[in-house]
Amino acid sequence: MPEPSPSDLSRRGLLGLAAAGGVGAVAGLAAGAAAVSAADGGGGSASARRYDFYGRHQAGITTPAQDRLHFAAFDMSADASRDDLAALLADWTEAAARMTQGLEVGESGAVGGSPYAPPEDTGEALGLPASGLTLTFGFGPTLFETADGVDRFGIADRRPPALEPLPRFTGDALVPEKSGGDLCVQACADDPQVAVHAIRNLSRIAFGRASLRWSQLGFGRTSSTSTSQTTPRNLFGFKDGTANIKAEEPDAVAEHVWVSADDGPGWLAGGSYLVARRIRMIIESWDRVQLAEQEDLVGRTKGEGGPMSGGGEFTELDLTATTPDGAPAIADDAHVRLAHPDVNGGIRLLRRGYNFVDGNDELGRLDAGLFFLSFQRDPARFVAVQRSLARDGLNEYLRHVGSAVFAVPPGVQAGASIGDGLLG
């Protein structure tokens, strides 16, 4: 398969402009799996890491979780037609294929066009490398809904039966303005400027057809999705992602993440479902909890992250172990017990959440927490785990304020649009 030379793609902007033959060049790239095609092996925020946009699955799911996130949910305009939706998804695909390769939006980019036209690209990522950018698109339940009896986009009958708004959970304190959405885009990158640039340009492309409903920045990943990554910490100070599904477990990924042809609908095979929950942490209260109690609530130690039943970070939980005085070593209301596959009929989720801090509230408390993202084969799997967590001791320190679910279509081959399966 022809690969553009690194210099074509390692920098966007002036270099990219000079070298790239526009979308054609990108479309020729990597029609295979959306697997890693790192231009270099390096990490860090100035990374030239680069992932294929095209492939059997969308990138940004099993891709090793990048450090930074900009997530956006969009609503279609009231007067948008099926053609508008198809054109939007085609335009988004084209722009995403370019941006994930470190190229600018549009062939003329930020500075190569007519001086008497607004630039095609907004320019703030000029000179930055691809930075491991992935863009992952999803369709919300409302996209399939009829409005005033009209099937807006003619897709009501293509709705996956599993794609229902999530039910209400105990303790939910949801804010409608941070929930739902017809469409979503998850932008993950090693450099936040690259993730922000992508969402901003996709939102600009959507102008008149769809508009931002809500968006969320995540400054640091709270999960590993690859055994090559060290486990990061959430804002409770605990390692998060230890028992996550890792890309290196293809059987688990196939079993728990991808929608199969049998699951239906056909257009979603090879896709997944994305759940997003904006979970505010009451960190000021948490910070007053004694260490032993914090560890009991989580079910793991704070330092190494090993199970309270003993062992190191990657030792399996022993849910039956007891302390010398006969109490369960992993408490009955411990988070990891209630989230564990053994008490949830074997269900595993692929978690891909991010820490956030969005200023503070009127009481001077940081508006901080975990922007929980998980990918699973069926949203019912998330629902089962979240229901099990109704008894979670952590809940006293949590408020779920945002919620959304999306069907994530499979990846596409060069030349196709992420909307083709749904609309084709």
Place this chain on the structure above:
Amino acid sequence: MPEPSPSDLSRRGLLGLAAAGGVGAVAGLAAGAAAVSAADGGGGSASARRYDFYGRHQAGITTPAQDRLHFAAFDMSADASRDDLAALLADWTEAAARMTQGLEVGESGAVGGSPYAPPEDTGEALGLPASGLTLTFGFGPTLFETADGVDRFGIADRRPPALEPLPRFTGDALVPEKSGGDLCVQACADDPQVAVHAIRNLSRIAFGRASLRWSQLGFGRTSSTSTSQTTPRNLFGFKDGTANIKAEEPDAVAEHVWVSADDGPGWLAGGSYLVARRIRMIIESWDRVQLAEQEDLVGRTKGEGGPMSGGGEFTELDLTATTPDGAPAIADDAHVRLAHPDVNGGIRLLRRGYNFVDGNDELGRLDAGLFFLSFQRDPARFVAVQRSLARDGLNEYLRHVGSAVFAVPPGVQAGASIGDGLLG
């Protein structure tokens, strides 16, 4: 001067705990200038870069601008006494001296204390290196104000005459909840988790004595403060920081940044004044402006960032140059003309701002912009430049929504508190 071995300080947490003799060890560190003492030369977000906390000036001003910011403004509690203020500043100093060296707050940290007490450190930076963290403290005008005729902290007569709330500027649309503050802390680091950890722990230490008034995350720097740095871009897509004062210009720094002994008051000599402006960008409108017009409004090209009067990025502006048809090459209302020292009596500011995106508003527009920070010898210098910018063509695309000014005390030597000059 005895330097702990790199292994003592290169990782916080378990290693740091085992090796460091607590605050004493840190206090022994680097009583010299707050200059760079990078533990390694590396950049990137996993950087082990480490800056001295102690020195003649506070770090975080001429320090090469780190990639990420968490800025916080605090108000003293209504019933706080002078002793409370002194104790808070002493506690903050001690914690800052540790955290900037990659150590945890408190000798026992997140996991080394009694299981039956809340941990001293909140833990989310366990395992992360110092990441170039700097913590810079400032005092707002309200700290010196009398409340109901009472001189709360007995410092009314120590107020620097120059430390007045900023005047109202043309076009200001200030929100009180994002403005002002008795105290501020600027946390800059290569890793946002490290900056967030610092503000969170300082805010926790303040509990009962002071509380967060407002806070701001910046995801990417918009200025270079060192010739060793490449110039980043703001969210208008332009290079920002080109003509900034650089650390490598000691005469300019002395002339424009540090308060001299003659300027008074004595306790502020070697300090500076910090201005913070939260400037919202109306990026959706900006994105519809044609390239030539964008460049005219800024006064520089979008690609390379060279002056409209010709030349490359670092060519001096020629404010007298004209185009073939006789118009000024750098427009009369161009930002760089109106901000230039030549039209402002020679004034230069040391800019240290950050890009921000805080979700979006009800209209689906990104709440994005520039969190402008500048350090100068006298706030009147900022006022002069900002007044000159009243005619700035960029204003149509800007809203100043937050504003604050702080007196930034000089650095301190090991064993002293950043409050000593003011309260001593």
